[in-house]
Amino acid sequence: xxxxxxxxxxxxxxxxxxxxxxxxxxxxxxxxxxxxxxxxxxxxxxxxxxxxxxxxxxxxxxxxxxxxxxxxxxxxxxxxxxxxxxxxxxxxxxxxxxxxxxxxxxxxxxxxxxxxxxxxxxxxxxxxxxxxxxxxxxxxxxxxxxxxxxxxxxxxxxxxxxxxxxxxxxxxxxxxxxxxxxxxxxxxxxxxxxxxxxxxxxxxxx
Numbered sequence: 001x002x003x004x005x006x007x008x009x010x011x012x013x014x015x016x017x018x019x020x021x022x023x024x025x026x027x028x029x030x031x032x033x034x035x036x037x038x039x040x041x042x043x044x045x046x047x048x049x050x051x052x053x054x055x056x057x058x059x060x061x062x063x064x065x066x067x068x069x070x071x072x073x074x075x076x077x078x079x080x081x082x083x084x085x086x087x088x089x090x091x092x093x094x095x096x097x098x099x100x101x102x103x104x105x106x107x108x109x110x111x112x113x114x115x116x117x118x119x120x121x122x123x124x125x126x127x128x129x130x131x132x133x134x135x136x137x138x139x140x141x142x143x144x145x146x147x148x149x150x151x152x153x154x155x156x157x158x159x160x161x162x163x164x165x166x167x168x169x170x171x172x173x174x175x176x177x178x179x180x181x182x183x184x185x186x187x188x189x190x191x192x193x194x195x196x197x198x199x200x201x202x203x204x205x206x
Contacts, residue, residue, distance in 0.1 A: 002113070003005055005110070005116060005117045008123075012123060012126050013079070013082050016126065016127040017078070017079065017185065019078070026128055026130060028052075029050050029052040029053045029056070030064075030130060031052050031074065031093075032050075032053060032176045033054070033105040034061055034064050034065045034068060034074075034077075036048075036053070037061075037065050037173045038069065043058065046128065057171055057172045057173045057174060057175070058171070059131070059134065059171035060080055060084075060131040061131075063134075064077050064080050078127050080134060081125055081131075081132075081133045084126075084137035085133050085135065085137075086134075087140075088116055088136055088140050089113045089116045090113070090119045091137070091140035091141060091144055092112040092113050092116035092140065093109040093110065093113040094109075095112065095143055096108050096109045096111075096112035096113075098144065099147065100149040106108050131172055131173050135172045135173040137174065138149040138166075138168050139176060139180060141161070141165035142162055142166050142169065142180055144159075145159075153197065154196060156197055159197035159198070160203075160204040161204075162204070163200065163203065164204045166180055166184070166201075166206070167204070167206075168206045187190030
């Protein structure tokens with residue numbers, strides 16, 4: 001299972017590098033706003049008849065802009081999502097470990113990674129410069145930090161990590177709030193020893 005996962009993720013990485021994006025969203029507002037930012041030398045708003053270019057979360061686009069400026073090419077624009085997919089696969093194994101009563105259950109962890117890697121919509125989006133997988137990556141980071149916090153309620157660093165990943169997810173796409181909301185409500189209602197970390201979470205998110 002681990003070999004299949006590794007081969008699949010590697011193959012998608014090659015496709016992401018060789019195939020230009022033909023996604024409608026990518027060519028109408030994801031990549032054009034990156035070019036606008038580079039042309040004007042800032043990430044200020046600009047005149048456009050496609051409001052999505054200036055209204056939607058810019059988190060992943062900031063990374064794409066940085067990659068473009070470093071390479072002077074959009075060749076790796078797809079790799080922002082691909083890297084998020086690869087990270088999500090690793091995080092799936094970590095979450096499976098944190099949820100498993102037997103942390104040594106390696107087969108369950110590898111199977112979780114395989115399931116994450118073979119999500120049909122995930123495979124399609126991992127080779128495009130969209131932002132959904134980047135948001136999913138930050139959500140998986142948030143869940144792993146929250147589970148680690150439940151195991152070690154006195155470790156404030158997990159609360160800081162959860163706050164930072166939540167804010168980065170919201171910066172990437174606003175739907176992060178909808179998916180992370182139930183988890184945050186559950187954390188807020190947890191016993192007092194976990195609620196003590198809530199202040200650290202709020203500071204980090206802010």
